[in-house]
Amino acid sequence: MNDASTGPEPAHSARLQHLIREVLPANCFYAKKYQDICPADITTLAAFRRLPFTTKAELVADQRSHPPYGTNHTAPLESYTRLHQTSGTTTGKPLCWLDTPGSWAAILDCWHEIFQTLGLTKRDALFFPFSFGPFLGFWSGFEGAVRAGFRVLSGGGMSSTGRLRFLQEHRATVIFATPTYAYHLTEVAAKEGIALAESAVRLIVVAGEPGGNIAATRARIETGWGAKVVDHYGLTEVGPVALEPPSNPGGLEILDEHCFAEVIDPVTLLPTPPGDVGELVLTTLRRTACPLIRYRTGDLVRQSAVVRTITRLDGGILGRADEMFHVRGNNVYPGAIEAVVRRFPEVAEYRITVDQTGPLADLCLEVEPLPDADVQQAVTRIRRAIQDELLFRADVVLAPAGSLPRFEMKAKRLVVKR
Amino acid sequence: MNDASTGPEPAHSARLQHLIREVLPANCFYAKKYQDICPADITTLAAFRRLPFTTKAELVADQRSHPPYGTNHTAPLESYTRLHQTSGTTTGKPLCWLDTPGSWAAILDCWHEIFQTLGLTKRDALFFPFSFGPFLGFWSGFEGAVRAGFRVLSGGGMSSTGRLRFLQEHRATVIFATPTYAYHLTEVAAKEGIALAESAVRLIVVAGEPGGNIAATRARIETGWGAKVVDHYGLTEVGPVALEPPSNPGGLEILDEHCFAEVIDPVTLLPTPPGDVGELVLTTLRRTACPLIRYRTGDLVRQSAVVRTITRLDGGILGRADEMFHVRGNNVYPGAIEAVVRRFPEVAEYRITVDQTGPLADLCLEVEPLPDADVQQAVTRIRRAIQDELLFRADVVLAPAGSLPRFEMKAKRLVVKR
Numbered sequence: 001m002n003d004a005s006t007g008p009e010p011a012h013s014a015r016l017q018h019l020i021r022e023v024l025p026a027n028c029f030y031a032k033k034y035q036d037i038c039p040a041d042i043t044t045l046a047a048f049r050r051l052p053f054t055t056k057a058e059l060v061a062d063q064r065s066h067p068p069y070g071t072n073h074t075a076p077l078e079s080y081t082r083l084h085q086t087s088g089t090t091t092g093k094p095l096c097w098l099d100t101p102g103s104w105a106a107i108l109d110c111w112h113e114i115f116q117t118l119g120l121t122k123r124d125a126l127f128f129p130f131s132f133g134p135f136l137g138f139w140s141g142f143e144g145a146v147r148a149g150f151r152v153l154s155g156g157g158m159s160s161t162g163r164l165r166f167l168q169e170h171r172a173t174v175i176f177a178t179p180t181y182a183y184h185l186t187e188v189a190a191k192e193g194i195a196l197a198e199s200a201v202r203l204i205v206v207a208g209e210p211g212g213n214i215a216a217t218r219a220r221i222e223t224g225w226g227a228k229v230v231d232h233y234g235l236t237e238v239g240p241v242a243l244e245p246p247s248n249p250g251g252l253e254i255l256d257e258h259c260f261a262e263v264i265d266p267v268t269l270l271p272t273p274p275g276d277v278g279e280l281v282l283t284t285l286r287r288t289a290c291p292l293i294r295y296r297t298g299d300l301v302r303q304s305a306v307v308r309t310i311t312r313l314d315g316g317i318l319g320r321a322d323e324m325f326h327v328r329g330n331n332v333y334p335g336a337i338e339a340v341v342r343r344f345p346e347v348a349e350y351r352i353t354v355d356q357t358g359p360l361a362d363l364c365l366e367v368e369p370l371p372d373a374d375v376q377q378a379v380t381r382i383r384r385a386i387q388d389e390l391l392f393r394a395d396v397v398l399a400p401a402g403s404l405p406r407f408e409m410k411a412k413r414l415v416v417k418r
Numbered sequence: 419m420n421d422a423s424t425g426p427e428p429a430h431s432a433r434l435q436h437l438i439r440e441v442l443p444a445n446c447f448y449a450k451k452y453q454d455i456c457p458a459d460i461t462t463l464a465a466f467r468r469l470p471f472t473t474k475a476e477l478v479a480d481q482r483s484h485p486p487y488g489t490n491h492t493a494p495l496e497s498y499t500r501l502h503q504t505s506g507t508t509t510g511k512p513l514c515w516l517d518t519p520g521s522w523a524a525i526l527d528c529w530h531e532i533f534q535t536l537g538l539t540k541r542d543a544l545f546f547p548f549s550f551g552p553f554l555g556f557w558s559g560f561e562g563a564v565r566a567g568f569r570v571l572s573g574g575g576m577s578s579t580g581r582l583r584f585l586q587e588h589r590a591t592v593i594f595a596t597p598t599y600a601y602h603l604t605e606v607a608a609k610e611g612i613a614l615a616e617s618a619v620r621l622i623v624v625a626g627e628p629g630g631n632i633a634a635t636r637a638r639i640e641t642g643w644g645a646k647v648v649d650h651y652g653l654t655e656v657g658p659v660a661l662e663p664p665s666n667p668g669g670l671e672i673l674d675e676h677c678f679a680e681v682i683d684p685v686t687l688l689p690t691p692p693g694d695v696g697e698l699v700l701t702t703l704r705r706t707a708c709p710l711i712r713y714r715t716g717d718l719v720r721q722s723a724v725v726r727t728i729t730r731l732d733g734g735i736l737g738r739a740d741e742m743f744h745v746r747g748n749n750v751y752p753g754a755i756e757a758v759v760r761r762f763p764e765v766a767e768y769r770i771t772v773d774q775t776g777p778l779a780d781l782c783l784e785v786e787p788l789p790d791a792d793v794q795q796a797v798t799r800i801r802r803a804i805q806d807e808l809l810f811r812a813d814v815v816l817a818p819a820g821s822l823p824r825f826e827m828k829a830k831r832l833v834v835k836r
Contacts (some may be wrong), residue, residue: 068587078540081569083588117487122496132550134584139572143564151499154557156574157549166552169486170501238535332753368512381589 015285016048016260023288029062029072030293049262049271053281053294057413059237060093068096072290080289084136086236087410097136097236103289107136110240110258113143116244118230120150120174120202125200127172129155129163129185130408136236137207160188162348164196179211179221179229180411186224187348187406197226207232208410210335211245213252213316216342231316233299237292238282244311251304254311258286261311262294263303266321275305279321280313286301298322300333323414325354327363328392334414337365337394340385346373347382349404353415363392368399423425433703434678435465441823447490448711467680467689471699471712477655478511486514490708493518498707502554504654505828515554515654521707525554528658528676529562535663536621536648537594538568543618545590547573547581547603548826554654555625559594578606582614589618597629597639598829604642605766605824615644625650626828628753630662631670631734634760649734651717655698655710660731670720671683673731676704679729681721684739698731698737699826707717716740718751741832743772745781746810752832755783755812758803764791765800767822771833781810784817 004292024030033052040116044050063070069077072390076396078406084353088094099107120126126145132138132154145152153170155163157401164185167175175182189196206212212231221229231244233252241259254261263278280297300319304312319333326332334352341350349368354361367382369375375398383396405412420635439457442448451470460466485496498516506512517525522738538544544563550556550572563570573581582603585593593600600622607614622645624630630649639647649662651670658672659677672679681696682689690696698715718737722730737751744750752770759768767786770777785800787793793816801814823830 071424081564081567082573083569132572133575143561144481146499146561151501153501154550154552157551 003337004137013045015257016283017042019283019285019288019291019293020048023074023291024293027072027074027291030291032071033058034293049294051294053199053269053296054292055296056095056237056298059095062283063096064093069098070096073098074289074291082139083134084139084236085134087135094134095237098290099287103287104140106258106286106288107140107239108147109145109286110255111141112148113255113257114232114240114243115145115148115150116175118205119246122150125151125153125171126174126176127153127155127163127167127170127201128176128219129158129160129167129181130149130177132156136239137234139177140234140240160185161192164189164192164194167201168194168199169240173200174203174205175201175225175227176205176207178208178407178410179206179214179217180209180407182206182221182229183217183224184212184406184408186221189224196224199225201225201227204229205229205232206230207234210317210319211338213250213318214335214339214342216339220342220345229330233317235282235297237290238284238295238297239287241282244316248312250315252301252313254313259284261303263301264296266296266300272303274303275314277302277318280317295410300324325356325361325363325416327354327361327394330392332363332390332392336390337386340389340415341365341367341382343385344378344382346375346378348401349399351399351404351413351415353417355417357417362395364395364397366397366399366404368404369401371401431463434701435460437701437703437706437709437711438466438797441492441709442711445490445492447488447711448709450489451476461673467712469712471687472710473714474513474655474716477513482511488514491516492707492709500557501552501559502654503552510778512552513655516708517705518707521705522558524676524704524706525558525657526562526565527704528673529559530566531675532650532658532661533563533566533568536592536623536659537664540568542591543569543571543589544592544594545571545573545581545585545588545619545737546594547576547578547585547599548595550574553827554657555652556594558652558658578603579610582607582610582612582762585619586612586617591618592621592623593619593643593645594623594625596626596825596828597624597632597635598627598825599827600624600639600647601629601635602824602826604639604808607642614642617643619643619645619704621645621742623650624648624650628735628737629756631668631736632753632760634757638760638763651735653700653707653715656702656713656715657705659700662734666730668733670719670731670734672731673810674729677702679721681719682714684714684718687803688829690721693732695720695736697750698735718742743759743774743779743781743834745772745779745812748810750781750808750810755804755829758807759783759785759800761803762796762800764788764793764796766819767824768829769817769822769833771835773835775835780813782813782815784815784822786817786822787819789819 020042048169079100082099084097084105085094128142130138210215218229233242234240242254244252260283262281265280277300279300280301282295284292298321299317301313304314319335346369347367348370351366353364379396386394438460497518500517500522502515503512546560548556629635636647651660652658660672662670678701680699682699684697695718697717698717700713702710716739717735719731722732738752764787764790765785769784771782797814804812
């Protein structure tokens with residue numbers, strides 16, 4: 001599979017060929033979806049790029065009409081051993097996702113690569129401060145670390161304070177969390193008088209939401225912990241997808257051996273030129289028990305214009321296509337607002353409410369102050385900063401201390417009234 | 419190692435020899451504890467039975483004076499990859515317990531044996547309805563099932579209702595829980611109108627506390643679930659120790675390949691004749707990275723008088739040596755009271771308070787009724803049953819519906835006022 005006009009020859013073309021010719025014919029979902037396509041015809045990248053996209057809505061509908069696991073299976077159902085679920089934040093209904101031992105091993109291989117890139121050693125102790133629920137990222141990271149023989153520490157079924165004491169006692173050096181929860185732990189530590197910056201933690205791997213790539217958010221987490229933040233990106237349906245390499249920060253590098261990445265314009269569905277913002281589209285190359293072909297992630301990225309051997313997304317995940325809203329003629333992403341808010345050290349938490357019930361959308365930003373902060377002045381300055389940088393006027397109001405929700409999982413700071 | 423006078427030649431004498439000669443000299447804790455003993459002298463079971471016991475208090479003191487992991491390590495600390503903690507119910511301070519990949523693999527081997535004895539097949543789906551915290555049993559059972567290639571379902575970070583819906587949707591056939599939580603789920607199902615007995619669950623493996631071996635408790639769980647209960651026993655420090663074989667119920671069979679079991683009189687410390695109640699003492703044979711020699715578990719058992727190739731404990735774990743109390747001249751175990759209380763279908767939950775502040779201990783039993791039960795009559799009948807069967811008078815009082823605590827982990831139904 002080669003196509004010089006669409007970029008460098010991918011190292012994984014053999015895997016793409018295998019996927020199209022061997023995997024898909026055995027898969028009910030794709031056999032039906034691509035019934036008019038002859039696998040033998042997909043010989044070039046250009047031909048591959050003409051295959052219809054797969055969307056989450058399609059998968060949800062398939063699972064709804066063939067409960068509970070739908071028809072996207074390459075192997076007999078008895079051979080699937082692992083079950084995970086998506087958070088259901090975008091479609092309401094969580095998606096169930098199955099793995100065979102082989103596909104699960106492919107995921108653990110991704111983590112092996114991630115741990116190597118992070119330069120972890122046997123002297124590190126890896127702490128996973130969350131409940132081990134149905135979400136794949138937690139289990140896969142933990143088991144990847146177990147398989148790689150690192151010292152692993154699980155923080156399931158503990159309070160945030162319990163986790164902080166536990167990580168101190170056991171000298172954790174690396175933490176895995178959402179950016180929101182990593183920051184929340186700094187708040188809890190401050191309240192409990194725990195000197196987090198004096199802990200052994202040297203690295204915080206964040207994932208699950210933007211934040212790792214928002215400079216002000218990252219700076220807050222790094223200051224609170226006295227540790228370096230590294231961004232990571234993955235999806236339950238695809239697995240671990242990308243990592244911010246410590247040697248070249250400021251963007252995510254795709255694990256190209258494991259998934260084939262494209263960036264498309266979410267409106268025209270045509271490839272986006274490197275350097276432009278578009279929607280990330282992924283094809284699974286090794287986790288093929290429930291394969292995904294040209295899967296629209298909904299996540300907005302900017303592919304690096306610098307030609308590299310590895311696909312690089314400058315600035316990480318920029319936002320979600322479905323979270324963009326229009327305020328007084330401007331396209332706004334929640335991340336742009338977070339980037340402003342987090343620069344103000346007085347702010348502990350925030351929430352964005354977009355009211356689209358009127359003819360023009362209104363945006364209200366609630367900010368919750370840290371104790372003893374001069375917040376009234378901050379409110380005025382945040383309002384001015386949004387006006388200056390994002391070019392629209394927002395209602396900025398004070399929320400009582402401790403009133404806004406905190407999150408262990410993906411934060412939900414955007415409320416849209418339709 | 420042979421000693422005809424103390425019972426049949428154990429199949430594991432080579433492992434005992436290995437432990438004494440190879441493992442112990444490399445271990446600071448035992449090198450010091452057994453400094454006056456020459457390994458070459460321990461050639462018979464009789465000689466082994468003269469080795470000093472190991473107690474939990476000793477281990478706690480060792481970890482306290484050499485924090486956080488003490489000195490009971492056979493390998494360099496960097497080779498330990500897993501960390502778990504005891505619940506701290508008996509000593510207050512949880513014990514930290516480390517494993518190397520080799521010792522961890524030995525634990526997963528135990529589970530492999532357990533799954534085989536249970537007759538599980540690839541058609542089974544194994545549900546683990548708990549938060550994956552620091553306790554070993556949860557992680558080892560789950561990972562044992564993963565390694566064995568079963569379909570595994572994790573219930574971390576879910577409410578009890580969420581777990582019930584999840585196990586129905588994913589057609590779980592086997593559940594792992596404490597007896598208390600297995601019963602609590604039947605209460606929740608009744609409240610939510612979930613027809614648990616119609617679920618696919620066919621087997622409930624209970625552990626962590628007596629209950630699986632208390633006929634009335636077991637009957638309640640089996641009726642509520644429409645499934646068979648099997649008893650299991652393990653310790654964080656030792657690993658999975660014993661299983662009630664479905665082919666020969668009514669007792670626990672020790673995994674003799676993995677641990678060497680003795681039963682002693684907790685006062686004289688001499689071996690208890692088969693058929694008499696005594697304290698279970700365990701020696702780890704394959705999980706030797708943090709070995710335990712003649713470890714006093716505190717758990718009371720009755721070794722079967724029937725000579726078998728496998729060590730069998732009739733009636734399972736009968737209670738804890740330190741939970742025995744004296745009421746008006748009688749030795750009483752909480753399990754004996756549970757066995758009476760659980761026979762009354764009107765009772766949802768109960769709590770025992772022993773007041774030892776006066777010259778004679780008083781026992782108060784609070785019973786919480788199920789909705790719509792005629793409890794006043796039950797209270798009278800429970801009072802009479804305790805008097806008739808346990809030969810002492812107890813205060814039996816009503817607790818308001820829903821007022822007594824429910825437990826996901828080990829239940830704490832005994833309150834002792836000293």
